[in-house]
Amino acid sequence: MKIGALYVRVSTHNQDELSPHAQIRLGKEFAQKNNITIPEEYIFMESISGRKAEKRYDFQRMIGLAKTKPRPFSVIIVWKYSRFARNQEESIVYKSLLRRQCGIDVLSVSEPLVDGPFGSLIERIIEWMDEYYSIRLSDEVKRGMTEKALRGGYQARPPLGYKITERGKPPVIVPEEAAIIRIIFQKYVEECCGCFEIARFLNQLGYRTSRKEPFERRSIEYILQNPTYCGMIRWNRTTSETNEIKxxxxWIIANGQHEAIISKELFDRAQQRLHSAHIPKGARPSSTYHHWLGGLLKCPVCGRTMIAKTMYRKSNGEAYSYFVCYGVIKGKCAAKNSVSSLLLEPVVLQALQDVFHTKEITYMKREPTRKQEMVDERKLLSEQLKQLEQKEKRIKAAYQNGIDTLEEYKENKEILRNEQKQLELLLCNCQPSSPANFPQKEQACQKLHTICDVLFSETFSDSQKNEVLRSIIQKMVYDKPQDVLTIYYHLPDS
Structure with a gap:
């Protein structure tokens, strides 16, 4: 008896005779009638329905095994040739490889062929009909999905904030994830935070994406561009084979049948900012400036950003920053206001301390976010601090029970202390303001005091110092000829 293999693939139809188990049963009956034995290890069952052979794992495993020497089987049995391939080019390539290089034939249970040239002609006609049917089926499926999309039907993997509870029904909101979505839109639209800053803020709170991974700049941008969150659906945005954006x-964008997490107005404002923001190709996020004044210092002549260049002192090789107008570098500004960080740093620090002592600050008021779209960040941060308290109790218990050494306990405790400082700083930066006296000077000065502590501390990085400065300072302008530093403050709503 010949040794054979059986290849089974799920069909796009819901017909019992084409189910995987039915294909196995009929394939074994065919093998028994033709004196072919099929060992269990040579039954290859594909769990997906794919047109491309390269995407079918069990098919590729079967072909790889067929190419080994000595050949493990001499024939491959399929229910129909369309189960083997629905692309005529692939069908010819793989069948030719099996027959000429491996001496393995492909037989169909329901489509027997006669020997000779006429049989080859019939086989090619069958392959062409299978490919034509596949193309027609694909077009019909696409038309059906298009009609469903136009009616607001959801037919994709739900994004963060939603889940499918019943097949065929619209996705429903996941409350704890929806809070993350509201934070993202609130920070981007109302507080003018960048995507990088938002991602880092969420990661500090321990939040994760729908794939349980840390947030990145691109994941924030994807959420901000997704109309699902304002109750709409978006379909046919990418090409399935390459994932390229069309x-x-x-695209098809229509009113959906699911509940919205944010308002259409807030979503439109986010799109307006996304489209108006100019991000040069290859530009790095503002929070990754090497100097803590990066992105804040502006040219007094043209208003462009003063960028920092790293320089080294001749005496001892110590590194420092030298700020130059971006327009000067590009030949678009004739200003001569370059300044060294060695001169500028003490001036800025002294100016902040003077404001703290005199309490003389003038602010620009922003329109508050509508109540239903506000997110209580203070509550979220307080919950994170409580979780740190529980973690500290656990690591202390681990040390007392002899699980951790004293060094490990100290190391873990230091990590928690650093996390606690960061969370307390974030909590300080989002203190609520008084509606009767916006903003309260005492609160603002307390915030300045915290910022000064951070700037004078060596435990914080330049990126962290830059971030806390941005929480209260809009920009700085240093007029070198007049030796005048002007600082523009703002206190965003929290």
Missing amino acids: EEKD
């Missing part, structure tokens, strides 16, 4: 005119 032209916007080919």
Whole structure:
């Protein structure tokens, strides 16, 4: 008896005779009638329905095994040739490889062929009909999905904030994840935070994406661009084979049947900022400036950002920053206001301390966010601090029970202390203001006091110092000829 293999693939139809188990049963019956034995290890069952052979794992495993020497089987049995391949080019390539290089034939249970040239002609006709049917089926499926999308039907993996509870029904909101979505839109639209800053803020709170991974800049941008969150659906945005984004005119955007997490107004404001923001190709996030004044210092002549260049002192090789107008570098500004960080740093620190002592600050008021879209960040931060308290109790218990050494206990405790400082700093930066006296000077000065402590501390990085400065300072302008530093403060709503 010949040794054979059986290849089974799920069909796009819901017909019992084409179910995987039915294909196995009929394949074994065919093998028994033709004196072919099929060992269990040579039954290859594909769990997906794919047109491309390269995406079918069990198919590739079967072909790889067929190419080994000595050949493990001499024939491959399928229910129909369409189960082997629905692309005529792939069918010819793989069948030719099996027959010429491996001496293995492919037989169909329901489509027997006669020997000779006429049989080859019939086989090619069957392959062509299978490919034509596949193309027609694909077009019909696409038309059906398009109609469903136009009616607001959801037919994709739900994003963060939603889940599918019943097949065929619209996704429903996951409350704890929806809070993350509201934070992202609130910080981006109302507080003008960048995507990088938002990602880092969420990661500090221990939040994760729908794939349980840390947030990145691109994941924040994807959420901000997704109309699902304002109750709409977006379909046909990417090409399934390459995942490339199609032209916007080919997208289908319609009112969905699911509940919205944010308002359409807030989503539109986010799109307006996304489209108006100019991000040069290859530009790094503002929070990764090497100097803590990076991105804040502006040219007094043209208003462009003063960028920092790293310089080294001739005497001892110590590194420092030298700020130059970006327009000067590009030949678009004739200003001569370059300044060294060695001169500028003490001036800025002294100016902040003077404001702290005199309590003389003038602010620009922002319109508050509508109540239903506000997120209580203070509550979230307080919950994170409580979790740190529980962690500290656990690591202390681990030390007392002899699980951790004293060194490990000290190391873990120091890590928790650093996390606690960061969370307390974030909590300080989002203190609520008084509606009767916006903003309260005592609160603002307390915030300045915290910022000064951070700037004078060596435990914080330049990126962290830059971030706390941005929480209260809009920009700085240093007029070198007049030796005048002007600092523009703001206190965002929290």
